[in-house]
């Protein structure tokens with residue numbers, strides 16, 4: 465399976481943008497490796513990201529629920 469070819473915003477190298485690639489979509493895998501000097505900062509960002517995703521999913525579930533109930537009545 466082919467992935468879109470992107471140019472890294474940091475080192476200008478071309479790379480395949482794989483769906484499960486960690487880090488920024490405009491950075492190659494080697495430039496996406498987290499800085500070893502900021503481990504605490506990184507994990508805090510991950511936690512915020514998880515909370516945001518959870519909130520979005522919850523809102524989506526609520527919207528679908530409302531839609532179903534409206535259809536029933």
Ligand SMILES: [Zn+2]
Nearest residue numbers: 472475492495
């Ligand atoms: Zn790069």
